[in-house]
Amino acid sequence: MYFDFRLWLMTAGMRAGMLGGTALGLLALLCGIARYVFLGQLLVRVMDGTPWQDWVWPVAGVALAVLARAWLDDRRTVQANRCAAFIQQALRLRLYDRVVALGPAWFTGQRTGDIMLRMVDGVEQLQTFFGQYLPQLAISIVAPFAIFAVIAFWDLPTASVLLAGALVSLLGPATVHRLDRRTALERAQTLKAFGEEFLDGCQGLPTLKSFGQGKAWGKRLARRARALSTNTFRVLAVSVLTRGITDLGIALGSAAAVSLGGWRVYTGQMSMEALLIVLMAGTEIFRPLRDLRAILHQGMLGQSAAAGIHALLDARGEADDDQASASPAHASTQALEPSIEFDAVRFGYAGREPVHQALSFKIAPGERVGIVGPSGAGKSTLVRLLLKEFTLQAGAIRVGGHDIRHVDTSTLLSRIAVVSQDITLFHGSIAENLLMARPDASSTQMRRAAQAANLDDFIMSLPDGYDTQIGERGLQLSGGQRQRLAIARALLRDAPILILDEALSSVDTQNEATIQQALNRLMAGRTTLILAHRLASVLSTDRCLVLDQGRVVEAGTHTALMAQRGLYYRLMHDQAQRRGRSTPDMSGGEQASETKEGSGEALGPAGTQATGIGEARPEAAARTYAASSDPDSASLAEQAKSVSWRDALTTLLALIAPWKGSLALTIVLGLARVSAFIGVGVLSALVVADVRAGEFPSGVVLALLICAPMAALLHWLESWLAHAMAYSLLADMRIKLYDKLERLAPAYLQHRRSGDLVSLATRDVEVVEYFYAHTVAPAIVSIVVPLSVLGFLFYYSWPVALALLPFLLYAMLSPFLRRAHIDGLGGHASRWMGEMSAHLADSIQGLSELRVLQATQRQRARLMEVGSRYCAHRLALLRSLASQHAWFEVAAGLGGLAVAVVAAQQASAGQLPPAMAPLLVLVAVATFLPVSEISQVSRQLADTFAAVQRLHVVSHAQEAVKDGPKAAPQAGRQGMSVTFDGVEFAYAGRSADVLSDLSFTIPAGKVVALVGPSGAGKSTVASLLLRFWDPRQGVIRLDGMDLREMGLDDLRERVALVNQDTYLFNDTLEANIRLARPDASDADLWLAIDRAALSSVVNALPHGIRTRVGERGAQLSGGQRQRVSIARAFLKDAPILVLDEATSHLDTLSESQIREALSSLMRGRTTLIIAHRLSTVRDADLILVLKHGRLAESGSHDELLRHNGVYAELLRLDTVA
Structure with a gap:
C-alpha cells in the first residue's frame, strides 16, 4: 500500500470528482454484496426445497444488483479516468513551466532524454496512480469494514475471520514496501540512463557511423537495456511478492471463514443461510483487494515516477538565483533605449576559471560594434549574460541605463534579436x-x-x-x-x-x-x-572590441587596430592577405579543363547529418517536392495505420519463439493455478453439502486449507516466470530496435523525430510487456479452462451447461468485440503520445531560442493542444474499455444467475441433488476468472497493438544501403584514389537529381577541393563517399573497387570526416575524441589533441580530458567543438580525409595553427576539401566546381581564373563579401 502526500496535493481542483468516483465505487461494492446475499438466499431456498414462486425475489434481486453494479463501476471508471487526465495535463504544463523557469543555463548540465521521460513517461505512469490506484485504495480500505458489517448481521465470528484475512491482505504488502520503493527508484535511474543514451545515439548516429562506431554504441545501449530489464524485473519480483502476500491472505481468509462457518453450522451456532451467504459473499469481500493487487505495481511505478517529477519541480537554476537576488523589475519597453554597457563584469562557469574578469565596454544606441577574439574567449558567453541566461558573479550589465537584473526579462528580450552559430529550427x-x-x-x-x-x-x-x-531541427x-x-x-x-x-x-x-x-x-x-x-x-562596423582572457584588450576601427599590430592584427592579418591575393585577374584565358554544363538539381544534405533541400532552381524544386512520395517520409503514426492486426500479432509471436519452454511452463502454472482456485470453490461447496447432510467433513476442510494457499503459491510462480520471460524479451526488442535504426541511418532519420523514437524505445516497448506477461499464457488458459468446465457441466447436467454457454461465449469473445474500433483509438492515442514526446524534445533542446524569441508560451500552447488531443483519444479509448468491461461483468453475473436458476429447476424436478446447486454456481463463477483476466488486459492490449504497429514500421523499413561482402582495399603509402563515374543521385521519393552524370577522379595522395554555390551537391558527395546513400546510377570506386562491394565499417575506417556541424555526445571529452579510434594509446590521443590546438581548452576544464562536455557539447564553444572534430580526424589517421568547412568556426590564430597541422596530415593521404571560402582552397592540386549537381569546370586556381567561369564568379563574390 503506497501513498504519496505530494502527489495528493497535485489533485487540487479534482478531489471532489475523485471522491465522487470513490463513492460510486463503494455503491458498486454494496450492490456486489447485495448480489451474493440474494444469491445465498436463492440457494438456501433451493436446498430447502421451497417452490419456485419463492425464488422470484432473490432472482430479481441478483439481476438488478448485477446490472446496478456494472453501471456504477462503469461510471466510476470513467469519472476516475477523467480526473486523472485533467491532473496529468495540468502536471505536464506545470513541468513545462518549470523547465522554462529553470532556463537554458540549467540544461547545460542535463540531458534531454531524462527530462523528456519525466514529462512524458513519468506523468503517464501517474494515470494509473490517479485514475485507478488512489480510488481503488480508498475502496479497498473501506470495503472490508463494510462487508464485515453486513456479514456480522448473520454471524460475527465468521465475519471477524473474513475481516482479519482482508486486513492481512491489505496491510501485509507494507512489510516489503521499503524494499519495493528502493528497487523502483533504481529502476527509474536505469530507465533515465537508457532514455538519455538512446536519444544521444539516435541524434548522433550519422557521426557514429562515419567513425564505424554505430555497432559499438549499440553494445553500450544493449548493456543499458539489459540493466533496465534486470532492474525492472527486480521491481516486479518485489511486486510479485506483495501480490503473493495478498493472495495468501485472501486464500487463507476465505478458506478459514468457510471452515469456521461449516463447524458453526454443524454445531448449531449458525444457520445454513448464513453459511451460504458467507460462501458467496466471501468472493466479494476480497474482490477490491484483488483489484488493488492487480494495480499495486502501477501504484509503485507511479511513486518512482513521482520521485523524478518532484526532483524536477524542486530543481534550482540560474534563473531562480537571479530572481531571488534581483530588485523588483521596472523599465518599460519604450523607456529601454538600445544602449548596452558591461561594467566590470565577472563570470565563470561552475568549476572553471573565470571567463570574464572586469569586462567593461559601452555601446551607444545605433552603434555597430564587432566583437572578436580567439576561440573560447567568451564572445558567446557575453551574449548569454546579456540575455540573462546566467547570473553575473560581479559587476553589472545595463541596457538603456538600467541594470538588467532589475529589468523584467520579457521586456529585455523584446528589445533583442539574435542569430547564433548554433542554429535552432523547429519541426x-x-x-x-x-x-x-x-x-x-x-x-x-x-x-x-x-x-x-x-x-x-x-x-x-x-x-x-x-x-x-523542414523536419526536426530543419534537417530538410x-x-x-x-x-x-x-x-x-x-x-x-x-x-x-x-x-x-x-x-x-x-x-x-x-x-x-x-x-x-x-x-x-x-x-x-x-x-x-x-x-x-x-x-x-x-x-563595416563602427569599431571592434577585441576580447582576450576575459577582458577587452583592444578597441577601435579595423584600420586603427590593424595599425596597432596587436591581437586584432594577428587574428585578421592572414585573412586580409588572402583576400588581397585572391582578387581575381579577369583577363580571360584558355579553358582550363573540360566544362560540363548541366541542369541537375542541387539537393543534398548539409554535412552528413542533414538531408538538404538545396539551392534548387524554381522549376526543379517544384518537381522535387511534387514527387515527394517516399513512404519513409510519412510519420510513424501514419505508416502504423497500414499494419494489420495479423501482422502485429505475427511480430509478437515471432519474438517469443525462442522462449517456447518458458512459455509452456507459464501456461502449465496458469492452468494449475486456476484449477486450484476452482478447487477451492468445489471444496467449499462440498463442505456446505456435507454439513447440510449432518456431517463435518474434516478431510475436505484439510484439503481446502491446503488447496487455498497452493492457489496463491502457483499464482506467484506463474507471475514470476511470466515477467522474467517478458523483461528479457523487452531487452532484446530494445537492442534490435537500435540495431535496425543503426542500419537505417542516416537516411531514415531525416524523416523521423528523435523524441518520437525515444518514446518508441521506452514507452512503446514497455507496454509490449503486457502481452508477454499478462496475455499470451492467460489467453490459452482462458480457452482451456472454460472449455474444460463446460465439458464437465455437459457431462454432469447439460441444461446447466446450456444456460452458461451464451454468457461464457460472450465473455470469451468480449476482448475481440469492437477490436478494430478500440485498436484504432489506441493507435490515435499512441500517435499523439509520440507527437508529445517529439514536441517536448524540440522544446527542451530549443529552449534558448524559444526564450529569445519569446515563444515559450506559444510552445506551451502547442503542448496544451497536443496534450488535449492525446487526452481526448485516450479517454475515448478508456471509455470504450470501461463499457466493454461493464458488459463483461453483466455477462459473468447473469451467467452465474442462469446456472443457479437452471440448477434450482433441475433440483426441484429431482434431476439434481439440491446440495450440488452451490457447487455448480461456484464452478460457473470461477470459470469466468481466467476470461476476466484477459478482459482486464484489453486496455493494455490496445496500447500493445498500437505500440507493435509502430515498432513493425521501423523493423520492416527498407535500408538505404546494404553491407558489402568484401574487405576494402588496403591503403598505399600515398592514400587511396577515389573515382566518381557517371554518378546520378536523388533522394528517395524526389524526382530531381542532386547529382547528375558526375564524373571525376581524385588521385591517391592528392588534395582536391570541391566548391560551388550553396546546395550544389558538395556535401552529398561526401555522404556518398561514406555510403550513407548509394547512387541511383553510376559507380563510386575506392582504389578501383566499387564501394557497394565493401563492408560498411571497413569502408568508413578508411575515411576521416570533419564537417561544420560537429556532434558531440554527452560524455567525457576523452570519450568523444576516442570515438575516432577507441583503441588509441594515450600518446596518440594527446598528440591529436595538441595538433588540433585543443590542449589549452583541456587544461582549462575542471576535470581536464575527463570533463563531460554536456549534451551536444553544450559545455564547449562552437570553435572548441570544431577542434574536437579535427582532433578526431588526427586520431583516426585514415588514408582519406574529407574536410567539409572544417575550420568555419575557428579564429584565424587557431585556424592557422590547425591548417599547418592539417597540411602535415594531408601528406601521404587523399584529401577532399569542401569549402565556401575560396581563399582556403587556392593551393589545392585540383579544384572541382559543381553547379546544379554537375561538374561545371575543374582545374587549378590559376587555370580556373583564366577560364573566367563559375569559379571566377564565385571568387568575385567572395571578394565583394
Missing part, C-alpha cells in the same frame, strides 16, 4: 519557424524578411512555398539555408538590438554578399553586436 513549416519571431507578422512582412536573407526565391519555388515542412535544409532562415527570423523580429553570433559562418560567398548588403541596410539605426572570426563580418 514544422518555414512559415511557422519565421512567425515564431513575430506571430502577428503579415505574409508581406514575412516575405520581405526572407527576401532580405536571399531565401524568398527558393521558398516560393517549392510547391508548398512557406508551408513546406542545407546548412546555409538553415542559417539564412535564422537570419530572416531575426530580421522579422525587427528589434532595436541585433546580435549576430557567427551569423554567416555557414553561408557561401554567393549568398554572403547579398545577405551582408541586406544586413548593412537593416542594421542602420539599430544597435548591433557582431561576434565573428571572419574579417568580412566586421569590416
Whole structure:
C-alpha cells in the first residue's frame, strides 16, 4: 500500500470528482454484496426445497444488483479516468513551466532524454496512480469494514475471520514496501540512463557511423537495456511478492471463514443461510483487494515516477538565483533605449576559471560594434549574460541605463534579436519557424524578411512555398539555408538590438554578399553586436572590441587596430592577405579543363547529418517536392495505420519463439493455478453439502486449507516466470530496435523525430510487456479452462451447461468485440503520445531560442493542444474499455444467475441433488476468472497493438544501403584514389537529381577541393563517399573497387570526416575524441589533441580530458567543438580525409595553427576539401566546381581564373563579401 502526500496535493481542483468516483465505487461494492446475499438466499431456498414462486425475489434481486453494479463501476471508471487526465495535463504544463523557469543555463548540465521521460513517461505512469490506484485504495480500505458489517448481521465470528484475512491482505504488502520503493527508484535511474543514451545515439548516429562506431554504441545501449530489464524485473519480483502476500491472505481468509462457518453450522451456532451467504459473499469481500493487487505495481511505478517529477519541480537554476537576488523589475519597453554597457563584469562557469574578469565596454544606441577574439574567449558567453541566461558573479550589465537584473526579462528580450552559430529550427513549416519571431507578422512582412536573407526565391519555388515542412531541427535544409532562415527570423523580429553570433559562418560567398548588403541596410539605426572570426563580418562596423582572457584588450576601427599590430592584427592579418591575393585577374584565358554544363538539381544534405533541400532552381524544386512520395517520409503514426492486426500479432509471436519452454511452463502454472482456485470453490461447496447432510467433513476442510494457499503459491510462480520471460524479451526488442535504426541511418532519420523514437524505445516497448506477461499464457488458459468446465457441466447436467454457454461465449469473445474500433483509438492515442514526446524534445533542446524569441508560451500552447488531443483519444479509448468491461461483468453475473436458476429447476424436478446447486454456481463463477483476466488486459492490449504497429514500421523499413561482402582495399603509402563515374543521385521519393552524370577522379595522395554555390551537391558527395546513400546510377570506386562491394565499417575506417556541424555526445571529452579510434594509446590521443590546438581548452576544464562536455557539447564553444572534430580526424589517421568547412568556426590564430597541422596530415593521404571560402582552397592540386549537381569546370586556381567561369564568379563574390 503506497501513498504519496505530494502527489495528493497535485489533485487540487479534482478531489471532489475523485471522491465522487470513490463513492460510486463503494455503491458498486454494496450492490456486489447485495448480489451474493440474494444469491445465498436463492440457494438456501433451493436446498430447502421451497417452490419456485419463492425464488422470484432473490432472482430479481441478483439481476438488478448485477446490472446496478456494472453501471456504477462503469461510471466510476470513467469519472476516475477523467480526473486523472485533467491532473496529468495540468502536471505536464506545470513541468513545462518549470523547465522554462529553470532556463537554458540549467540544461547545460542535463540531458534531454531524462527530462523528456519525466514529462512524458513519468506523468503517464501517474494515470494509473490517479485514475485507478488512489480510488481503488480508498475502496479497498473501506470495503472490508463494510462487508464485515453486513456479514456480522448473520454471524460475527465468521465475519471477524473474513475481516482479519482482508486486513492481512491489505496491510501485509507494507512489510516489503521499503524494499519495493528502493528497487523502483533504481529502476527509474536505469530507465533515465537508457532514455538519455538512446536519444544521444539516435541524434548522433550519422557521426557514429562515419567513425564505424554505430555497432559499438549499440553494445553500450544493449548493456543499458539489459540493466533496465534486470532492474525492472527486480521491481516486479518485489511486486510479485506483495501480490503473493495478498493472495495468501485472501486464500487463507476465505478458506478459514468457510471452515469456521461449516463447524458453526454443524454445531448449531449458525444457520445454513448464513453459511451460504458467507460462501458467496466471501468472493466479494476480497474482490477490491484483488483489484488493488492487480494495480499495486502501477501504484509503485507511479511513486518512482513521482520521485523524478518532484526532483524536477524542486530543481534550482540560474534563473531562480537571479530572481531571488534581483530588485523588483521596472523599465518599460519604450523607456529601454538600445544602449548596452558591461561594467566590470565577472563570470565563470561552475568549476572553471573565470571567463570574464572586469569586462567593461559601452555601446551607444545605433552603434555597430564587432566583437572578436580567439576561440573560447567568451564572445558567446557575453551574449548569454546579456540575455540573462546566467547570473553575473560581479559587476553589472545595463541596457538603456538600467541594470538588467532589475529589468523584467520579457521586456529585455523584446528589445533583442539574435542569430547564433548554433542554429535552432523547429519541426514544422518555414512559415511557422519565421512567425515564431513575430506571430502577428503579415505574409508581406514575412516575405520581405526572407527576401532580405536571399531565401524568398527558393521558398516560393517549392510547391508548398512557406508551408513546406523542414523536419526536426530543419534537417530538410542545407546548412546555409538553415542559417539564412535564422537570419530572416531575426530580421522579422525587427528589434532595436541585433546580435549576430557567427551569423554567416555557414553561408557561401554567393549568398554572403547579398545577405551582408541586406544586413548593412537593416542594421542602420539599430544597435548591433557582431561576434565573428571572419574579417568580412566586421569590416563595416563602427569599431571592434577585441576580447582576450576575459577582458577587452583592444578597441577601435579595423584600420586603427590593424595599425596597432596587436591581437586584432594577428587574428585578421592572414585573412586580409588572402583576400588581397585572391582578387581575381579577369583577363580571360584558355579553358582550363573540360566544362560540363548541366541542369541537375542541387539537393543534398548539409554535412552528413542533414538531408538538404538545396539551392534548387524554381522549376526543379517544384518537381522535387511534387514527387515527394517516399513512404519513409510519412510519420510513424501514419505508416502504423497500414499494419494489420495479423501482422502485429505475427511480430509478437515471432519474438517469443525462442522462449517456447518458458512459455509452456507459464501456461502449465496458469492452468494449475486456476484449477486450484476452482478447487477451492468445489471444496467449499462440498463442505456446505456435507454439513447440510449432518456431517463435518474434516478431510475436505484439510484439503481446502491446503488447496487455498497452493492457489496463491502457483499464482506467484506463474507471475514470476511470466515477467522474467517478458523483461528479457523487452531487452532484446530494445537492442534490435537500435540495431535496425543503426542500419537505417542516416537516411531514415531525416524523416523521423528523435523524441518520437525515444518514446518508441521506452514507452512503446514497455507496454509490449503486457502481452508477454499478462496475455499470451492467460489467453490459452482462458480457452482451456472454460472449455474444460463446460465439458464437465455437459457431462454432469447439460441444461446447466446450456444456460452458461451464451454468457461464457460472450465473455470469451468480449476482448475481440469492437477490436478494430478500440485498436484504432489506441493507435490515435499512441500517435499523439509520440507527437508529445517529439514536441517536448524540440522544446527542451530549443529552449534558448524559444526564450529569445519569446515563444515559450506559444510552445506551451502547442503542448496544451497536443496534450488535449492525446487526452481526448485516450479517454475515448478508456471509455470504450470501461463499457466493454461493464458488459463483461453483466455477462459473468447473469451467467452465474442462469446456472443457479437452471440448477434450482433441475433440483426441484429431482434431476439434481439440491446440495450440488452451490457447487455448480461456484464452478460457473470461477470459470469466468481466467476470461476476466484477459478482459482486464484489453486496455493494455490496445496500447500493445498500437505500440507493435509502430515498432513493425521501423523493423520492416527498407535500408538505404546494404553491407558489402568484401574487405576494402588496403591503403598505399600515398592514400587511396577515389573515382566518381557517371554518378546520378536523388533522394528517395524526389524526382530531381542532386547529382547528375558526375564524373571525376581524385588521385591517391592528392588534395582536391570541391566548391560551388550553396546546395550544389558538395556535401552529398561526401555522404556518398561514406555510403550513407548509394547512387541511383553510376559507380563510386575506392582504389578501383566499387564501394557497394565493401563492408560498411571497413569502408568508413578508411575515411576521416570533419564537417561544420560537429556532434558531440554527452560524455567525457576523452570519450568523444576516442570515438575516432577507441583503441588509441594515450600518446596518440594527446598528440591529436595538441595538433588540433585543443590542449589549452583541456587544461582549462575542471576535470581536464575527463570533463563531460554536456549534451551536444553544450559545455564547449562552437570553435572548441570544431577542434574536437579535427582532433578526431588526427586520431583516426585514415588514408582519406574529407574536410567539409572544417575550420568555419575557428579564429584565424587557431585556424592557422590547425591548417599547418592539417597540411602535415594531408601528406601521404587523399584529401577532399569542401569549402565556401575560396581563399582556403587556392593551393589545392585540383579544384572541382559543381553547379546544379554537375561538374561545371575543374582545374587549378590559376587555370580556373583564366577560364573566367563559375569559379571566377564565385571568387568575385567572395571578394565583394
